[in-house]
Amino acid sequence: MADLALPDAPDAPGVADDGVWLHCIECGRDHAPFDDIIYTCPDCGGLLEARYDRYPTFDGFDGRGVWRYNVALPFEAGVTLPEGDTPLHRVPRLRESIGVRNLRIKHEGMNPTGSFKDRGMTVGVRVAEELGVDRLACASTGNTSAALAAYGARAGLQTLVLLPAGKVAAGKIAQASLHGARILEVDGNFDACLDIVQGLADRGEAYLLNSLNPFRLEGQKTIGLEILEAFRDDHGRFPDRIVLPVGNAGNTAALYKCFRELVAGGDLAEEDVPKLTGVQAEGAAPMVEAIEEGLEDTRRWEHVETIATAIRIGNPVNAPKALPGIRATGGTAVSVSDSGITAAQRDLAEEGVGVEPASAASVAGLRKLREEGVVDADEDVVCLTTGHLLKDPDAAAAAGSDPEPVANSTEAVLEHLAE
Ligand SMILES: Cc1ncc(COP(=O)(O)O)c(C=O)c1O
Numbered sequence: 441m442a443d444l445a446l447p448d449a450p451d452a453p454g455v456a457d458d459g460v461w462l463h464c465i466e467c468g469r470d471h472a473p474f475d476d477i478i479y480t481c482p483d484c485g486g487l488l489e490a491r492y493d494r495y496p497t498f499d500g501f502d503g504r505g506v507w508r509y510n511v512a513l514p515f516e517a518g519v520t521l522p523e524g525d526t527p528l529h530r531v532p533r534l535r536e537s538i539g540v541r542n543l544r545i546k547h548e549g550m551n552p553t554g555s556f557k558d559r560g561m562t563v564g565v566r567v568a569e570e571l572g573v574d575r576l577a578c579a580s581t582g583n584t585s586a587a588l589a590a591y592g593a594r595a596g597l598q599t600l601v602l603l604p605a606g607k608v609a610a611g612k613i614a615q616a617s618l619h620g621a622r623i624l625e626v627d628g629n630f631d632a633c634l635d636i637v638q639g640l641a642d643r644g645e646a647y648l649l650n651s652l653n654p655f656r657l658e659g660q661k662t663i664g665l666e667i668l669e670a671f672r673d674d675h676g677r678f679p680d681r682i683v684l685p686v687g688n689a690g691n692t693a694a695l696y697k698c699f700r701e702l703v704a705g706g707d708l709a710e711e712d713v714p715k716l717t718g719v720q721a722e723g724a725a726p727m728v729e730a731i732e733e734g735l736e737d738t739r740r741w742e743h744v745e746t747i748a749t750a751i752r753i754g755n756p757v758n759a760p761k762a763l764p765g766i767r768a769t770g771g772t773a774v775s776v777s778d779s780g781i782t783a784a785q786r787d788l789a790e791e792g793v794g795v796e797p798a799s800a801a802s803v804a805g806l807r808k809l810r811e812e813g814v815v816d817a818d819e820d821v822v823c824l825t826t827g828h829l830l831k832d833p834d835a836a837a838a839a840g841s842d843p844e845p846v847a848n849s850t851e852a853v854l855e856h857l858a859e
């Protein structure tokens with residue numbers, strides 16, 4: 441578990457003046473965060489991570505939502521709708537049928553735009569304001585675009601979103617559209633869209649707010665802080681495992697960083713760090729492949745397909761951050777079929793928890809790992825459900841039952857019910 445340590449503050453003059461700096465996970469160099477707009481290391485191109493001159497502790501948190509955790513964030517407050525404070529549902533029937541000691545569902549679909557992306561955007565848009573940019577952009581399988589459009593609108597900034605044509609759920613496009621984003625549909629998958637947005641950002645045409653942006657992940661880190669606080673309050677200990685759907689691998693990276701900071705601050709013992717367990721759809725599983733083959737980075741999958749369009753991603757940009765997190769915490773990664781995802785979506789719905797297909801992948805993955813004996817019966821598990829059912833109304837309708845036509849009278853309804 442030595443990988444859980446964080447290095448000390450940099451000596452270089454000016455780099456840590458704001459109490460926050462950007463650290464390259466490849467070459468180890470540190471960079472001032474707000475002098476120039478950088479997303480990756482200017483020296484080697486490696487992924488950057490925000491670092492602070494302080495570590496978070498549970499007694500240092502105050503207030504509500506994402507900004508409750510501002511000692512672990514680059515600013516005290518930001519453009520808010522507000523986000524965070526999502527429920528940690530108990531699902532007794534599902535717990536029983538999967539067969540674990542405790543099962544809680546952290547439902548990120550209850551954020552303002554219906555997904556966890558809001559946590560990242562409240563911080564990312566605050567940073568954009570600090571940098572003085574006027575156009576925000578993202579590539580998206582849908583949820584990032586909805587969140588960017590809403591937070592951009594709130595901040596009074598222009599937003600541009602690039603979507604894979606024909607592969608984004610209706611609810612998400614409607615959100616981006618109504619919140620005023622300029623929407624470009626690209627004849628290519630999400631990864632191609634992200635390549636283009638990176639190109640625009642490199643040319644200074646837009647500020648990139650995908651999870652390649654290290655500040656997005658700072659906001660998403662608060663999912664882990666909320667889970668650990670709430671689980672400990674309810675159960676007197678931290679969960680053994682957190683199971684989550686994986687697309688661009690931002691959340692996996694963010695949760696790993698959350699754990700490392702709490703370990704460094706002394707509030708989380710290394711042996712209590714939850715096992716990060718990633719779930720991908722069979723048709724888009726480069727992270728699973730990398731874990732199974734012991735790779736340091738993923739191989740890009742050019743052809744990806746799944747009903748869970750939110751995680752229809754073949755080139756997870758955060759893999760170099762997320763793969764060490766899965767390994768260092770003793771977790772794993774597993775792929776699930778589309779039919780397994782739909783079954784899990786129904787299972788959650790039967791407990792009153794409405795999620796989009798990608799979200800249900802976490803529960804489908806847990807069931808599979810429990811059946812295979814990878815997850816033990818005495819484990820305390822939290823599954824992350826990342827987006828709301830209404831994000832993808834077509835998938836929800838297809839997974840549910842059809843409405844039954846009936847004549848316009850009480851008698852006809854009674855007769856129909858008796859059939
Ligand atoms: C609903 C939903 N779940 C899961 C994911 C995957 O999250 P990440 O990209 O952080 O792995 C995404 C987006 O990628 C998403 O929109």
Ligand SMILES: N[C@@H](CCOP(=O)(O)O)C(=O)O
Nearest residue numbers: 580581582583584650651688
């Ligand atoms: N599911 C995502 C894909 C983009 O991920 P990001 O976290 O890098 O923005 C989406 O909703 O677009």
